[in-house]
Amino acid sequence: MNSARLERALKILEYLGQHQEGCALKRICTDLALPMSSAHDLLQALIEIGAVRLADQRTYLVGPRSLVLALAIVDGVDLRGVSRPYLSELCEELNENTYLALRSGNIVTYADRYDAGQTLSVVMKLGGPRPLHGSSIGKLLTAYNPDLEERVMNAPNLDRYTPFTHTNRAALREELAEIRKHAYSVSDGESVEGIIGLATPIVDASGTVSAAVHVSAPRGRLAPDRLPIVLAAMSRTGAQISHQLGASEESVAAIALAYDESKPARP
Known part of the structure; x- marks a missing residue:
């Protein structure tokens, strides 16, 4: 042949x-x-x-x-090994802690972390489950996985971790649709007050979004004029990792960041 x-x-x-x-x-x-x-x-x-x-x-x-x-x-792909150089480079570029987040069954968690060495930094525990409705990685992976979305919508109760946690199901479903539209997620004080979390998708060879790039920082360091720059860098990192995982160009394009970098990101 x-x-x-x-x-x-x-x-x-x-x-x-x-x-x-x-x-x-x-x-x-x-x-x-x-x-x-x-x-x-x-x-x-x-x-x-x-x-x-x-x-x-x-x-x-x-x-x-x-x-x-x-x-x-798929079994032979070491996601942490593949993502490590790209997340390390992102950490250096942004001077913020960067994370690899992933889905394992119904759990969303942080699998790896790269420390920027900031005096005031946000250090998220690796391996612990994150709320699907109250964290940027939880909302992003829920938005791209219909079974997780239905799990959230059918849950008896949505815990309120701070006064800013979203517990209204109708509003949350609308937000998940917006996440799919714009290909990023923001958590503003929803799991930890004063902390902004950002997440952008990673797609694998099957076209599934089961991992994410994550950045967390105090609100003062992620001001509205800086958010588009940070999200654009995160989106590029997600695309680089996705390509290394064997994702098609079409799959990567489908989760490309869809907003004008000259405009502030959604709060």
Whole structure:
């Protein structure tokens, strides 16, 4: 198989991975701009080796061999190791403590930290669960994961950690929609009074947002005129890590920071 044919096969597998409900041949050809006969031959070859399966006479899906390979790749990725140089560089650029946050089941927590050495700094404990509705990382990962959002909305009670914690479900659902729209989350004194937390998404090879870049600092050091600069740097860091995790250009573009850097960020 020549390199061009291999590239087309990989594009088909990536496309099917992003359309887990399956796709017909015509749609695959249209979306990927592939000739019908060439795509059909490639799909047949992929079916023969178990990389693609045919659910019925017209619907192609990712096959078991591709799933096994994908799981092996994901298991082999050391998220902390991949993110370390980028978060360290961000820490130096902003002169603020930076964190890697991730989701593990229904828990959102800090997995790694880089200290800027500020005299007055915010040091968040690693490994402890963070509130899904009352922290920037909790809200961001909840916004991008529908199961977490429903868990929050169906919870019997939403704890109030400070007078500024959001406990109104309707308002919170609106905020989660805004987070998805703008691709960042802000927590202003919602879990610790006087502290602003910021989070931007990291997307993995499957297109899932299950990790985030996080910065926390006293409110005085994250004034409205500085927030856009900090968030832009965080967004670039998230994109760099996402690329290293194998995320597609489309997935990274979908979580790119969507606001004008010349304007103040949302409070």
